[in-house]
Amino acid sequence: MFPAPELADIVTAAERLRPVARRTPLVESPILNEALGFRLLIKAEVLQFTGSFKFRGAYNRIAQLSTAERQAGVVAFSSGNHAQGVAFAARLCGARTTILMPADSPRIKQENTRKYGAEVVLYDRLTEDREALGRTIASERGATLVPPFEDPAVIAGQGTIGLEIAAQCRELGVTPALVAVPVSGGGLLAGIATALATELPATRVFAVEPEGFDDTGRSLRSGRRESNPPGGHSICDALLVPTPGETTFAINRRLAAGGVAVSDAEVEAAMVEAFRHAKLVVEPGGATALAALLAGKLETAGQAAVAVASGGNIDAALFAAALKRHAR
């Protein structure tokens, strides 16, 4: 455990990110709004550099390293969005980067991570322990490990999305009933909930997870960290963490209003609606919050709601298959 970041840490992170990160737009569709009976605002974090929110937390962490630490480099393990976020953030900071990726991770994600300048080390998911491997590389090289969520600077970086949502809602003159957030380890939720507790205090913040991987939702209900049963399957490859982070859960338990789970079919339908009406490419894990609102799983009582579309890194073949199933 580490101390939870506070609003001031998120404000500092926002200042750090201002010259390098994109202030992603809130996108909406009159057709979707009319069909739903409330105003649906999509926080289009798919338009963030590297195609997901992960760049924010990674940059906020790496930008605080000393020159010597940057020279020693950074290490991260991830099969996807965190890898790309760390690789690009490290490159902007002039830090050498090693990313541990499963040997069977999608070729396109390995390629992109290399394109952002990282050294990719492949490991066997079945026989090797990635955390031990990461610690070994970190200690051999004196490199800094950038965790995907259990880190105060990473959480504060993701929390800048909450500051932007609050500012953009003020610009629109809207107080949303709720903000729905895709959840894996809980860092994005913890950061956003921390920002909104002060900035939009009347707005409730919800976790949205894939069915079978709703550890945070169940943990919020039971009051302790629950784990997912083994053997589950979901198309949301970015959201398959087995249990909430220790600190992220401590924050979310205090600040989140609850959690709901969505099915693969609901996620796929949400991806297609985002394609059709918002002109955005959203990956399965990035579409859970949108799916919950489109499927009526979160009650807004006619008030506006925000869905964070957290990432858009999906292979063309998978996206094409989803579209084909919904073509008409």
Added chain:
Amino acid sequence: MFPAPELADIVTAAERLRPVARRTPLVESPILNEALGFRLLIKAEVLQFTGSFKFRGAYNRIAQLSTAERQAGVVAFSSGNHAQGVAFAARLCGARTTILMPADSPRIKQENTRKYGAEVVLYDRLTEDREALGRTIASERGATLVPPFEDPAVIAGQGTIGLEIAAQCRELGVTPALVAVPVSGGGLLAGIATALATELPATRVFAVEPEGFDDTGRSLRSGRRESNPPGGHSICDALLVPTPGETTFAINRRLAAGGVAVSDAEVEAAMVEAFRHAKLVVEPGGATALAALLAGKLETAGQAAVAVASGGNIDAALFAAALKRHAR
């Protein structure tokens, strides 16, 4: 012919549009920038309301109608983006709308146009004259015809994109070598070129058209309005106008630097790159400018360039087919 709109008209249009239109972002990808050797800024007009730039010109025209004129209603003919832009703009202005659409136009475009509140009148493209039909309905009802490009208020509305590009480039500290614009009748190009002549005077503005429909490019070279040979085919359904508008060509002849044509294959590749690296859904006609830059058809000498991604209204099946051909 009518007098060409001036910068002041575009500034007034921008004030009119500010409360209702989206200031669409300039999107870029570090991976694309590195592959190209210059900074590629995509003006993401696919994120405009109704999924294309057409809303801007339509709103700027309809918002200037009197209460009596709004009550008498507006008429437009279009199979796609102009239809949706006029329908939504008219609804915001409280004007009754009739849209003439070919009976064989895509069902989804007919559906969306109705969802924006318009009455859709279908006609037979082979046996009926849509312009005569439009004039008949306009005169019977006393309704105002909103032309797709030959109108000073429509051109000024599209020109607000040029003002935004100039302001956004200033925010980034960039002077682009060129701005590439998809062209059909030439209203978007005329508006943008008018704005940039003052706002970014060192930046050249280019027309990008589909092969076989490069009437504006050929007209710019010959100095008079050329027509496309009959029987051509292109996937760019939004860009199939047979000849440049009279006034739009007079403006573009004075202000545009030239025109290039792109193949269906280049357009499709650009759509897939936009999907992969910008997370944007771009329709074929909206992707020509991007295609010209990605295919190296416009020389930037390493300087930044802007591609206007003008629309994103494409059927799921067509987009899926394009992705499948480029999946790897």
